[in-house]
Amino acid sequence: MSRIGNNPINIPEGVSIDIQPEKISIKGKLGELTQSYNVVEFEIEDSFLRVKRSSDSKNDKAKHGLFRSLVNNMILGVSNGFTKELELVGVGYRASNQGQRLDLALGFSHNILFDIAPEVKVETISEKGKNPIVKLTSHDKQLLGYVAAKIRSFRKPEPYKGKGIRFVGEEIRRKAGKSA
Numbered sequence: 225m226s227r228i229g230n231n232p233i234n235i236p237e238g239v240s241i242d243i244q245p246e247k248i249s250i251k252g253k254l255g256e257l258t259q260s261y262n263v264v265e266f267e268i269e270d271s272f273l274r275v276k277r278s279s280d281s282k283n284d285k286a287k288h289g290l291f292r293s294l295v296n297n298m299i300l301g302v303s304n305g306f307t308k309e310l311e312l313v314g315v316g317y318r319a320s321n322q323g324q325r326l327d328l329a330l331g332f333s334h335n336i337l338f339d340i341a342p343e344v345k346v347e348t349i350s351e352k353g354k355n356p357i358v359k360l361t362s363h364d365k366q367l368l369g370y371v372a373a374k375i376r377s378f379r380k381p382e383p384y385k386g387k388g389i390r391f392v393g394e395e396i397r398r399k400a401g402k403s404a
Contacts (some may be wrong), residue, residue, distance in 0.1 A: 229264075229288030232272040233296050236303045241266075241273065248295060252302025254363040255343070259298060264291045273299075301363040308372045310358040314379075314387035319348045319356045326358065330379045330389070338378075344371050357392065 235241065242249040243266050249258045263284045267274045275292040277284045300306075312319055318329040326346055328336040340346050344362040358375065362368040372391070381388035383399040390396060 229275055229292045232274050233299060235271045235273055235299065239299055239303050241268065250298045250302055254302050254305050257298045257302060257364060259294055261291050263287045297365045301365055305361060305363050306365050306368050308360045308368055309392040310372060310375055310389050311392050312356045312389055317356065319358050321346050321348050328378060336378055338375065340371055341367060343367055
C-alpha cells in the first residue's frame with residue numbers, strides 16, 4: 225500500500241489536464257508540462273486527480289507513489305512555480321547575468337560562462353557587504369534542480385572555510401583544521 229500514491233491531488237483553478245494513453249499533459253498559467261507513464265492510471269473526480277495502479281506487482285507498487293509525486297509537482301509548477309537560490313561564499317566570488325547567460329567568477333583563472341535553459345529564469349542579486357545570490361525560477365521542478373546542481377558543481381562548498389556555492393539555508397558540516 226502506497227501512502228503517497230493513494231493521496232488525491234487537488235487541481236487548482238486555471239489548470240487543465242489532458243490524459244492520453246501513456247502520456248499526461250498539464251497546462252497552467254506558467255506553462256505546459258508532459259510526462260509519460262506506463263504502470264498507473266489517472267482519474268479525475270470533481271477537482272481531484274487520483275492515481276490508481278493497474279496491478280499489485282512489485283514494479284507497479286514501486287512506481288505508484290513516484291508518478292503521483294511527479295504529477296503533483298507538475299501541477300504545483302504550472303500554477304505557482306518553483307524557486308531555488310544559490311549563495312556564493314568566498315572572497316572575490318561574483319555572479320552576473322546577461323539574459324540567460326550566467327557569468328561566474330569563482331577564484332579560477334577564468335570566469336565560467338553558463339548558458340541556462342530558456343524555461344529557467346535567472347536573476348543575480350549583489351548587495352554590498354553580502355554574498356552574491358543567484359536566483360533561479362521555473363515551472364519545471366526537475367529542470368530547476370538539475371540547473372541548480374550543475375551551478376553548484378562548479379565550486380562545491382568545502383568543509384574547512386565553507387567557501388563555495390551553496391543553497392540558501394544549507395548547513396555545511398565544518399571540520400577543524402590541522403592541530404599543532
